[in-house]
Amino acid sequence: MGIPITVISGFLGSGKTTLINQVIKGSDLAPEEVVIIENEFGEAGIDHELLIHSKENIVQMNGGCICCSLRGDLLNALTAVLDVFVTQGYPIKQVIIETSGVSDPQPIIQTIVGTPNLQPYFYLDGVIGVVDAENIEQNLQHHEATKQLVMSDRLLISQKGVTNKDSMNQMKEQLREINPLADIYEFSLIQSSSELADLVLGNHLFNQSIDDEEEDHHHHHHEFESMIISESGYVKEGLLHNWLSWLMMNYQESIYRIKGFVNVSDQDFQTEIQGVNQLLNFNLTNRLTEDNDNKLVIIGKNIDKDDINQAFQLVIEKSTEGD
Known part of the structure; x- marks a missing residue:
């Protein structure tokens, strides 16, 4: 079936990188079995120092994780991952793509599911949208933030800044109006890393069935x-x-x-x-x-x-x- 790709999307400051660090820590995968593809390396990137840098903008971190800077197009990045690591015997079992805070995940999705040459090697496991509960109203004024929600298969709402259950329920209803296809979960970074990994990885979300109980309204x-x-x-x-x-x-x-x-x-x-x-x-x-x-x-x-x-x-x- 190939290597699963999970796309982590979310507006600026939503906590994508922190979540990814926790997911990697809590998964059953060894660090060298995970490839991280980022739009660009930042000062507050994945939680390891750079060890090796190659012409393909692929690096291996000192914790074992592999990181690829998505400076070109995604097809080139995934091809580079195959050429540099799979052919050299690295036991890659998971790819995680972290989009930039203002990027549209739609071209990434189309590349993964619509490129025949990738099909034997990769498949889209799901698109995770990280929602900053504290700043959701402000963020939704931006087209990019709303488009990220629309393209997600699962929405994870950060509990930070939410003071009561009614506020959280209203937020969930607002998100369902934007994307009735996505399932919605709350999360906190004080949760165990394994729980967060279970929410993010290996759920075949992109191909999950729609909810038969979804009401027939617009x-x-x-x-x-x-x-x-x-x-x-x-x-x-x-x-x-x-x-x-x-x-x-x-x-x-x-x-x-x-x-x-x-x-x-x-x-x-x-x-x-x-x-x-x-x-x-x-x-x-x-x-x-x-x-x-x-x-x-x-x-x-x-x-x-x-x-x-x-x-x-x-x-x-x-x-x-x-x-």
Whole structure:
């Protein structure tokens, strides 16, 4: 299946680096089995002094961890990791990418899941969004911070600065409005390192199923919005692909995430759709079509929910014509 990649995202000052240090400490992995890829080395980087520096901007830390500075593109960085370490016998079992505080994780996701040459060696385990509870309102005024939340599979809220349970619940509801696909956990750096490692690594979050209990309503944030399509019936495969092509053509860069399950005609099991922007993946699941409805979650901006819903309903109607 390849080496899992976990992307750690979060706005400036959210505590990404501190969390990564704790996760590395608490995981079952030996230091030399973990590769860290950072956007750039900073004064307060991963918690080890640099030991070795190479032309590929890859270093090994004195604690054993490997660190790669993402000064070029991610494909080059991952290729360098393979060339310099895997071919030399390093037993790499995990890659962690720490994005900069103002970067958009979407191109990183697209590179990992959309580059055929990487597929034999790496897979995306999940995108973790670290949320600074103390400064969330201020941070959400920035497009970059909100986009990081939208692209995350799991959101970890730092408990620092949250004084009561009601405030935390309100914050969680606010985050669900921005990204109904993500599961949400609170965390504290006084938690055991092993607990934090369990929250971050090895959970196959990118490919996890959407919550069947998610209510069929729309969420709206001042910049992003989400919708849920929930319909019974079956869709013909060709018509489904036509609908997806129409969706991507009409909304282009406005669709950030699409995820869910559809009942394809003449198939006993549901097909899972996983999309990041224009990149779509399809997988056959073990969910019986006769027991489940079509359900898709779409997150984007300036999307016409009625238009999209009606188009999908038309696909179902046309799929049943002549039956």
